[in-house]
Amino acid sequence: MLWVALLIRSKPSTPPPDDKLRGLTMYALQFSPRTAIVEDSVVVELEASVTLFGGRRALRDRIVAEVAELGVASLAWAPTSLAALAFARAGKENGVRGALASLLDQLPMDTLSAVRPHATTLSQLGCRTLGDVRKLPRGGISRRFDKALLTAMDQAYGLRPEAHVWIEAPETFRERLELMSRVDSAPALLFGARRLLLLLCGWLAARHSGITAFTLRWVHDAMRPRGSNAGGEVTIRTAAPMRDVEHLCRLLAENLAKVELQAPAGDLELEAVEVHALEEVSKSLLPDVAQQGESLTLTLERIAARLGAEKVLRPVVVEDHRPEWQTHWQPAPQSLPKKRARRSRFPEPSFILAKPLRLAMRGDKPLYQGVLELRIGPHRVEGGWWHRLRDGDNEATAIVVRDYWVAQSPLGAVLWVFQERLARDDSAWFLHGSFS
Structure with missing residues (x-):
């Protein structure tokens, strides 16, 4: 998770007015609907929005440049909202570079609101930082102080989930x-x-x-x-x-x-x-044929002419028994081959792994999310004696002899697994794909 806390500038010991906090939420809602008011700040959960706004650095630079005009005294980033607020109060912007616990342990006690009512007692116990408070016995904290202190500490350190009331954009502005x-x-x-x-x-x-x-x-x-x-x-x-x-x-x-x-x-x-x-403008690199009147084929040819044919590739399905070589990539301007791929009566997965994953075993049963139950199979795939692979000065044939099964995991996933018959360990099982 990635949270940012925007701390409103106000007089010492005086909370910012509600209208300033509400106004700041109107600004923050453009980045994420998961926006809330926490004490004297606005917190925003941004993990799902990072890619949309060009990455963490670009998003950070934009927010820092704009919130200075909105009365924000400081801001900080962290994996939890209370941690982000604590970092903002301490004037430390980056709470995601390193382990959260070690970074929070260095902050003064008063950066967490739930600690403030007990600051005098905790100081008498020798506590100066959040790390000192965290070192106290949990049983003693729960008996001597209210539950809010232990709950807030756990939430700040990511040990307990946080609950927020999300702000919704009003109908009018x-x-x-x-x-x-x-x-x-x-x-x-x-x-x-x-x-x-x-x-x-x-x-x-x-x-x-x-x-x-x-x-x-x-x-x-x-x-x-x-x-x-x-x-x-x-x-x-x-x-x-x-x-x-x-x-x-x-x-x-x-x-x-x-x-x-x-x-x-x-x-x-x-x-x-x-x-x-507002009709959003498509961010796709491909054209809208209905609006521009240009077919995808013509567009690919034009892009390939500018960037080079080797930069624009498209998948071509070819006739091959072996799953790894059923799809070839070739320059987009080239014509497609006339032949079509053979269709198998045996179920074939929607997705295959670039490299088969060897599975752990329990006795003679393969494991993936638990013991797999073999449903359909075996379906033997053989071939590749004609296919030469070259790795530097070494050359080998890409022969495969596999028995494929459709298997189901205890969690309900439908998987594509196989055994190799010519391998040294013919009892090994591999995961090669999954069904959507």
Whole structure:
């Protein structure tokens, strides 16, 4: 598992307001639906999203670059959410480089909230770090302190599962922001508005939507001149649904340049006015024939011409008794062979291993997830005297003599196993494939 904890910047001993935490969840939802509020932070489980966002390094760099504008004081990564929160409080970002237990043991006790109520007693016992607390007898901890301490320690160290209430993206978006100081000119509103736009685009991504219109409102200072309005607003429209932060900021900047504030402004509000489902662009390397009107064959020929024929291969099924050589790979532009592969009446698996796996034995029974039960077989496969394999200066024939069986494991998996008849140990069994 991979968790990130986003710790909100706040005054010492003062929890951040709920609206800041809720707003930060709108941003985090674009990365994973497994987003939750834990104490004074937002935690996100990202293991399933790493590949989608270009790998751990690319995802980390993007989040670090963007959350600084959202009031995040620190962030950290770890295999559990409580561990990530503890690392964030300690100012240590990386909690995944090394063994979790040894890294957590070095952190101060107060990085885990459940330890804080007992900090005085634990200090008198000589504890200074989480590792010191973990060394205490578990029975003594459970009798002397409340259950929350032992539970939180186990959850942080990954010894007990964590439970979270996941945040769901609301149906509508309307967020407010109090500026750090009063703003006299409309273009200066863009600094705070960009923060709201980051939240908006995160909310749009979570809902797989784009926006064609949004409204930015501002509230004038209470000591405004007589006759001035309580506030103002500007509505931005786009030609097509989108959620690009930079583009929306540029559009907003162009419009704010034409606005003159009647009084200093202190509060902002951003509302999504027109939201539409956004048709996602396919990430496939292959073309959409219906949209582009180009067949797959022509596309492969064009790619092979650019990259070289040896870079674009396609599988070709050929007639061969031996499973390892029933599929050949050849340059895609070459024509397919005329002959077709022989079809066997014996069941053949959906997937085969690149190299057969030798199985452990219990007596004369093969083991895989337990003792295998042989269902169908044997089916003998022989051949290969004509096939020469060359490895440097050595040459050998690829002869196989195998008896294949369809077997079932105690867990219900249907497998393809065999014995070799010409091997020195003809009692050995091998796993060669599985049925979907």
